[in-house]
Amino acid sequence: MESTDRVQKLLELTRRELVSRGLAISGWSTFAAVLGTGGLETVRFFYPRVVYQPPSTFRIGPADGFAPNGDDSDAFGVLLVDDRWKSQSRFVVVRERNRIYALSARCAHLGCTVNWFNDLRIFKCPCHGSEYHSNGVNFAGPAPRPLDRLRITVNLDGQLVVDTSVTYGPDRFDIDGAFVSV
Amino acid sequence: MDSTEVASAPEAAKAPPAGSRAGAPERSASSAAATVFPDLVYKEFLAALLVSILLLVWALAINAPLLPEANPGKTENPAKAPWYFVGLQELLVYFDPWIAGVGIPTLIIVGLMAIPYIDTSHNATGRYTLGERRLAIGHFLFGFALWWVLIVIGEFLRGPNWQIYWPWQSWLVPKSAEEKLWSFPWWLGLPLLAAYFGIGLWLPRRRWPWLYERLGKSRYASAILFTLLLYSVPIKIFLRLLLRVKYVLVTPWFNI
Amino acid sequence: MMSQNQRLRQAITTSQLYRSIFRHDYVDSLRNRALEVTSNIFLHLHPVTIPRHALSVRFTFCLGGLTFFLFLVETITGLLLMFYYRPVPDYAYIDMKTLEYAAQFGVVLRNLHRWGAHLMVVTVMLHMLRVFLTGSYRPPREFNWVVGVSLLVMTLLLSFTGYLLPWDQLAFWAVTVGTNMAAATPFIGAEGPFHEVLGAQPLNDVRFLLLGDMKVGSNALLRFYVLHCVGLPLFAIVAMMVHFWRVRKDGGISRPL
């Protein structure tokens, strides 16, 4: 109904009107296209092709270097939390009875570096007060999920190697690479 | 001499403001005019001079802070945002980052920009009054004060690990871990949210019919929505502080 | 008989050089008061006359004007600081640290810039408060209020981008947290709700756009530097031009009915 009206109106246009309308449409579309590509190019420009990253793998010594003093684990099955690498490389190493894994010290909330409090057996974040158990699972504060785990493997020399560029979320904590069995 | 220059002078004084709408209730300026030079210019000059003195004394007396060099491995404890954003940082305790860091700032900006399109009356324009614009001024001052209260909390009451430390408590004494938080189940959260906004939209119309009458449908709805959103912030803060509520509504996609 | 002084004065004020700069003399007359404003590009922001009530300091508390003045202070002190600052992580902090020795009054200059910025945030917020309390945002001034809000945002962004430049712990963590919030934006942030809809990932989301990297590093420092010293001030200047022009076009500052 409406569309036939519109067609009717188009048919009634004089040639002059038709041409000037066509010119206007193509002119404005060219304008929009130029502006659009310019805009897209500008946005794309802000995504550099190459970013230089510092090396992301760290050798942290053989697995038996993470032997706990006693044999008591805490309520979360953790025997030992080792934060020697925290200030240099932003991860901590956690030893459970049968596995070793590396926790990213990057708070799952907004990325501050969490601190380990051995007497309380929790991680606390200085920025907005998120708190995590010794196994990295969040229990208080604004953090939405546990601390990420990092890829950890044993190399040919029997050394543990942590790769901070590969992270595992809670649904992948039990897959190969997220921990080393001992 | 140059006559156009002279002609333009009184014209500028008398001409009705070019942008003003028909019926914009401005009195003609002729009643009591003052020349800008020197009557206004010297006041501006004095104000600038006073502020310069203040700033210079301040800059000579107190050095701007400069902490140790940036170190990605060690976060300052506590790590505070610049004071004007500490209010937002404090909000991060109570809301997920996309609400505290993106949603609320956007709503504040849009809400502020919307004010003149919602309140278009001319009652008591151009002078200070509290009594004659109680609603508008009350809500605005509440929001303004909330911003500053959050800044004061974040700046003066938050200590290591962003825990509350009263001014007389030492930062060296560690605080115990926080209790576990819990969230409303959806069958509680969803109706509560719906009721808050539903009743919030309906009740003022019931109680103050003139408000709806004066503002019309869309102005009324936006005014009430922005106001409800404003008050929802302290409500959530109290839920968190008093009842340890983490989320009011939990969905698979986002939490509020 | 003219005194020595008067003659000297006359010689100066009638010289071609003087006349080329100042087009009128300074004898106090209504005409000269008007010319003072209209023939001076800096003063002609103002109208020639204003209603007497607009002179009242207790109406505006000069807050808008002072915000502008502080913007000028920031521009000048900032320009001077640029002579001793390199926006590279290896140098930025050292440059800040050695400013004290690098230049006489270097620290005072830095203090002026920092405290001036704080003061500007305070005055701009109080200016907004006074405009609200006096109902001066109402028609016909609603658009100028909108321009004002964008100036408020610009002021805060200028402060925030400047905060990173000293490259100290305060700077680094404030900006880390601030930009991680950007990553939480719905749809276009890699950690925000609905990020999978458009496929936002750490390598292509808004945070990457801001930082030029996945974390705060040299690209971020350079970006914030350029925004702080050039990009945002340009925007702010344009917005201020519109703001001041509109104050006049909307009929001068508001007044009671």
Ligand code: HEM
């Ligand atoms: C960089 C920031 C700003 C500067 C330099 C600035 C400057 C000024 C100046 C010089 C005036 C003249 C009257 C006075 O001094 O009060 C003015 C008026 C005004 N400003 Fe601003 N302003 C800024 C930000 C804002 C903000 C944040 C708002 C509101 C959200 C705003 C809204 C207005 C309005 C509506 C007027 C007209 C007031 C009236 O008619 O009484 N401005 N501004």
Ligand code: FES
């Ligand atoms: S960054 Fe750790 S709680 Fe916010």
